[in-house]
Amino acid sequence: xxxxxxxxxxxxxSGIVWAYxxxxxxxxxxxxxxxxxxxxxxxxxxxxxxxxxxxxxVVAFEEDTPVGVGGLRFVDAGxxxxxxxxxxxxxxxxxxxxxVLRHLETVAREHGCSTVRLDTxxxxxxxxxxxxxxGFVRVEPFNHCRYSDRWYERxxxxx
Numbered sequence: 158x159x160x161x162x163x164x165x166x167x168x169x170x171s172g173i174v175w176a177y178x179x180x181x182x183x184x185x186x187x188x189x190x191x192x193x194x195x196x197x198x199x200x201x202x203x204x205x206x207x208x209x210x211x212x213x214x215v216v217a218f219e220e221d222t223p224v225g226v227g228g229l230r231f232v233d234a235g236x237x238x239x240x241x242x243x244x245x246x247x248x249x250x251x252x253x254x255x256x257v258l259r260h261l262e263t264v265a266r267e268h269g270c271s272t273v274r275l276d277t278x279x280x281x282x283x284x285x286x287x288x289x290x291x292g293f294v295r296v297e298p299f300n301h302c303r304y305s306d307r308w309y310e311r312x313x314x315x316x
Contacts, residue, residue, distance in 0.1 A: 158253060159218045160260050165204040165228075170214055173223040174204055177243035184280055185304065204241065206230060213264055217244075217253045224248040227257040229264055229273075237265035239275040242284065254287045266313050273313060276305035 163170050178198045182190035190198075207214040207228040217225035227242040239261055244253045265273050274296070277284050285307065293309035300308075 158224070158256060160215055160256065161218060162213050162215050165207045165214045169216055169223055170204065170226075173216055173226040173243070173245075174241060175199070176245060177226060177241055178202075180243065180246070181278075181281065185278075202240075204228060207240070213261075214241075215257055215260055215264075217257055219248070225253040225257050227254075227261050229261045231265075231268055231270065235269065235271045237261075237268065237270040237273050239273055242275070242287075244283075249283060254283075255291065258287065258291050262311070262313060271313055272310060274299060274308065274310040276300060276302050276308045278304060279306050 165174070175195060178195045179190050182194050182198050186194070204214060206212055207230060210231075212228060212230040214228045215226065216223050223245075225244040225248065228240040230238045230240060232238050239258070242254060242257060242261075244251075244257075262273055273293075275288065275293070276299070277288070279285060288309045291311065293311045296308050296310045298305070298308050
């Protein structure tokens with residue numbers, strides 16, 4: 158597996174972020190999402206700011222095929238927020254999500270962040286397990302995202 162930081166406006170980023178949105182919107186509705194629903198979700202949760210110096214977008218590749226993604230946004234002094242962490246269904250359970258998570262934590266640490274946080278939904282059980290195994294603990298809501306019902310945070314150790 159190869160992790161690459163890429164621009165959010167690249168074709169590769171657009172494809173893997175679209176796959177992520179299709180997955181979570183489909184789960185939200187309990188059926189396959191329509192293209193319109195995915196486009197609305199993308200408009201509601203853009204990735205434009207996931208580029209330096211305000212953030213980054215990392216894509217995991219296996220033999221030049223994108224199989225995972227994760228974004229990081231620097232929101233406040235010392236705080237980074239993870240977003241769009243996703244592994245394509247056929248590659249889940251192979252460690253891709255954990256590798257992207259660890260990589261994003263390293264990037265956050267390199268940018269002087271001491272805390273990483275994220276919001277998610279309880280029905281995204283694979284994601285919740287990944288975060289909890291990765292040392293994230295549940296915290297009180299830090300935003301008003303209508304699609305979230307779980308908020309996590311992890312203090313980063315300095316190396």
